[in-house]
Amino acid sequence: MSTILTILVALVVMGGIAWVLRFAGQQVTNGAPFFRDMSFGVSFGYVLGVVVLAWLAWGFMQSRSSDPAIANKFFFLGVAIKGFVIFSIAAWLFRLLGRTVGTDWTRKMFRQMPLTASFGILAIIVYAIFAIFAGAIAPYGQDEIIQGVAANIIPGGDPAMGGDPAFPLGTDQIGRDILSRLIYGAQNTVGIAFITTMLAFFLGGSLGFLAAVVGGWTDQILSRGVDVLMAIPSLIFALLLMTIASVWSSRLGIPLTVFMVLIIALIDSTRVFRLARAVGQNIVVMDYIEAAKLRGEGMGYLVFKEILPNATAPLLAEFGLRFCFVFLTIASLSFLGVGIQPPLADWGTMVRDLAAFINFAQFAPLAATAPLLAASAIALLTVAVNFVVDWMLHKTSGLKE
Amino acid sequence: MGNVLSIVFQRLALGLLTLLVVSIVIFVAVNMLPGDFAELILGQGATPESVAKIRTDLGLDQSLVSRYFGWLGGMLTGDLGTSFAQLNFQTNLGGGGGVTVGEQIAPRFANTMFLASVTAMIAVPIAVTLGILAALYRNTVFDRAANILTLSSISSPEFFMAYVLILFLAVLNPILPSLSNIYEGMDFSDRLQKTLLPALTLTLVVTAHMMRMTRAAIINLLASPYIEMARLKGMSPMRVIVKHALPNALAPIINVIALNLAYLVTGVVVVEVVFVYPGIGQLFVDSVKIRDIPVVQACCLIFAAAYILLNLTADILSILSNPRLRHPK
Numbered sequence: 020m021s022t023i024l025t026i027l028v029a030l031v032v033m034g035g036i037a038w039v040l041r042f043a044g045q046q047v048t049n050g051a052p053f054f055r056d057m058s059f060g061v062s063f064g065y066v067l068g069v070v071v072l073a074w075l076a077w078g079f080m081q082s083r084s085s086d087p088a089i090a091n092k093f094f095f096l097g098v099a100i101k102g103f104v105i106f107s108i109a110a111w112l113f114r115l116l117g118r119t120v121g122t123d124w125t126r127k128m129f130r131q132m133p134l135t136a137s138f139g140i141l142a143i144i145v146y147a148i149f150a151i152f153a154g155a156i157a158p159y160g161q162d163e164i165i166q167g168v169a170a171n172i173i174p175g176g177d178p179a180m181g182g183d184p185a186f187p188l189g190t191d192q193i194g195r196d197i198l199s200r201l202i203y204g205a206q207n208t209v210g211i212a213f214i215t216t217m218l219a220f221f222l223g224g225s226l227g228f229l230a231a232v233v234g235g236w237t238d239q240i241l242s243r244g245v246d247v248l249m250a251i252p253s254l255i256f257a258l259l260l261m262t263i264a265s266v267w268s269s270r271l272g273i274p275l276t277v278f279m280v281l282i283i284a285l286i287d288s289t290r291v292f293r294l295a296r297a298v299g300q301n302i303v304v305m306d307y308i309e310a311a312k313l314r315g316e317g318m319g320y321l322v323f324k325e326i327l328p329n330a331t332a333p334l335l336a337e338f339g340l341r342f343c344f345v346f347l348t349i350a351s352l353s354f355l356g357v358g359i360q361p362p363l364a365d366w367g368t369m370v371r372d373l374a375a376f377i378n379f380a381q382f383a384p385l386a387a388t389a390p391l392l393a394a395s396a397i398a399l400l401t402v403a404v405n406f407v408v409d410w411m412l413h414k415t416s417g418l419k420e
Numbered sequence: 421m422g423n424v425l426s427i428v429f430q431r432l433a434l435g436l437l438t439l440l441v442v443s444i445v446i447f448v449a450v451n452m453l454p455g456d457f458a459e460l461i462l463g464q465g466a467t468p469e470s471v472a473k474i475r476t477d478l479g480l481d482q483s484l485v486s487r488y489f490g491w492l493g494g495m496l497t498g499d500l501g502t503s504f505a506q507l508n509f510q511t512n513l514g515g516g517g518g519v520t521v522g523e524q525i526a527p528r529f530a531n532t533m534f535l536a537s538v539t540a541m542i543a544v545p546i547a548v549t550l551g552i553l554a555a556l557y558r559n560t561v562f563d564r565a566a567n568i569l570t571l572s573s574i575s576s577p578e579f580f581m582a583y584v585l586i587l588f589l590a591v592l593n594p595i596l597p598s599l600s601n602i603y604e605g606m607d608f609s610d611r612l613q614k615t616l617l618p619a620l621t622l623t624l625v626v627t628a629h630m631m632r633m634t635r636a637a638i639i640n641l642l643a644s645p646y647i648e649m650a651r652l653k654g655m656s657p658m659r660v661i662v663k664h665a666l667p668n669a670l671a672p673i674i675n676v677i678a679l680n681l682a683y684l685v686t687g688v689v690v691v692e693v694v695f696v697y698p699g700i701g702q703l704f705v706d707s708v709k710i711r712d713i714p715v716v717q718a719c720c721l722i723f724a725a726a727y728i729l730l731n732l733t734a735d736i737l738s739i740l741s742n743p744r745l746r747h748p749k
Binding site for chain 1: 438439441442445446449450452453553556557560561562568571572574575576577578579580583584586587588591592593595598656657658682685686689690693694704705707708709711713716717719720723724727728731
């Protein structure tokens with residue numbers, strides 16, 4: 020209760036300061052347009068911004084305090100600020116690089132790019148490298164239980180805290196190297212999400228275009244079927260089907276992960292179907308399709324040579340978004356314990372297994388890094404993809420507002 | 421007015437039909453299990469006699485169609501069947517009966533509804549206010565910061581948000597409890613305090629969505645001639661938005677709110693597991709893990725029904741608030 024009261028009082032005080040600031044500005048500058056036309060909201064915004072920045076700076080200084088109790092409390096704020104600054108600088112440098120190196124076309128693209136989008140592209144490239152070369156980068160195997168090493172979750176490899184410099188992020192409860200598992204997690208989680216999204220696009224896209232071209236009863240049946248499947252919330256439906264799949268997989272000896280890919284691809288293909296059908300229907304009425312039909316072209320030619328090239332832009336943006344949804348669904352399923360199965364390393368499972376260490380953060384903040392690292396690995400990738408998609412949509416829609 | 425009623429009834433009928441078809445889909449999906457329930461319940465200790473006994477007990481010897489209608493009839497009259505886990509437990513103890521799925525679900529359903537309504541209570545006013553502010557101060561630093569923050573919170577998984585909130589609000593600054601052990605007979609303020617952290621997590625996710633859509637709905641309208649007119653009259657930007665843009669943007673905003681409440685239904689599952697909140701989502705995940713089919717089936721149908729109902733509400737409200745849809749040509 021006292022927290023809410025403090026916040027309310029602070030807001031009222033800031034409102035007062037904002038009013039005084041605007042009034043003083045008007046008096047001092049003799050009613051310059053900048054202050055004369057300033058609304059109360061804008062001046063409040065300036066004050067709020069300054070207060071937030073000052074608080075962040077204060078918190079950052081606190082995180083470097085020599086008193087461990089205070090430093091521990093602000094440790095994560097310090098890390099977050101440092102991370103934000105480092106990521107911003109990296110994105111800025113990457114954009115600078117893109118503006119000077121490359122063909123005319125890419126240089127032009129990077130010139131118009133906001134910082135968020137260049138951060139997104141950089142992050143996606145880094146993730147792709149880790150995912151493809153995980154086997155070469157990771158120092159240990161993903162299910163390799165290292166004998167003779169005490170399990171130690173504290174990163175840094177500081178021998179004074181029982182660590183081993185050979186394991187920079189420590190080892191988990193049963194003695195597997197956390198760094199290697201994080202790197203392999205990129206391969207497993209991202210790779211499986213990518214395959215699932217491709218499958219969903221192949222299924223949903225081809226059926227959607229088919230419905231658009233053929234129309235009539237085929238369209239009706241497919242659309243109503245998709246309507247019904249979309250009426251069930253996707254995570255709930257996925258969980259229901261995973262229950263059934265888990266029985267089948269133990270019966271048939273096929274890994275559960277295969278079933279998971281198929282189930283999520285099926286559920287997500289309904290969303291792709293909707294979009295592909297809507298885009299396809301807009302294209303089918305064009306004159307060049309009429310001409311192709313009159314030439315006597317077959318269905319395959321119509322879909323792949325005439326419709327697909329004209330539907331690339333919206334489908335590409337949808338691919339990014341869909342990938343995010345699939346990736347989050349898989350991570351959530353793994354987190355709930357029914358997704359990617361051990362011994363495969365996976366970020367969702369890692370978060371679940373290591374989550375209990377967050378409770379020690381007050382005394383040893385480093386103990387909480389392992390679960391948070393896995394969780395932020397998931398968040399960072401989806402944020403990056405969303406930033407890029409946001410920019411692409413903004414660019415193609417020509418929205419300038 | 422009769423026209424509106426007939427449209428609303430049409431939508432309601434369509435919603436009921438969807439629910440019926442969804443129940444068929446769920447039933448068929450569950451019946452795709454290999455073997456049958458009887459073997460699944462008994463597991464290792466299955467003898468032909470006991471399998472046959474359970475088959476007749478559960479009515480598995482009847483045809484698929486009659487079983488479906490039996491299940492559906494039970495659902496409608498509130499008899500959701502008996503949970504496998506409970507059945508097993510009771511058989512081992514030698515007693516009869518057991519806790520029915522309905523008795524298991526009812527209190528948890530109430531808990532989940534409580535969580536969802538607390539979330540909605542916090543999220544809706546904040547989201548609409550922030551959306552209006554973002555539309556008012558569009559293309560400023562505030563708008564861009566809000567854009568980046570909301571995009572990040574939409575794209576982060578719920579459990580990431582949950583653990584970050586636990587870290588800052590429960591572990592580093594012990595303001596709120598990180599475990600929501602709710603029990604019956606708790607007093608309201610205690611219960612609210614224990615629900616607050618999961619509710620805040622859900623709020624973060626849902627608010628971002630609602631705020632972005634509110635902003636988009638208002639900005640869409642700002643190009644209209646009557647807004648131009650109001651601006652030329654010399655009205656302040658805030659009054660232009662609140663008096664002229666907002667009433668016309670109400671339909672899409674109401675729609676957005678209902679859709680996001682529908683989204684809450686799914687989001688609740690992960691959050692309940694993180695905070696060990698005794699709601700229906702946690703029961704669902706637990707039952708999925710131990711393959712307790714009757715509970716899974718019933719939970720799935722309840723989630724789907726809530727989802728369809730909220731989407732239906734969004735549909736009907738947007739018809740009612742839009743004169744052009746109210747009087748179709």
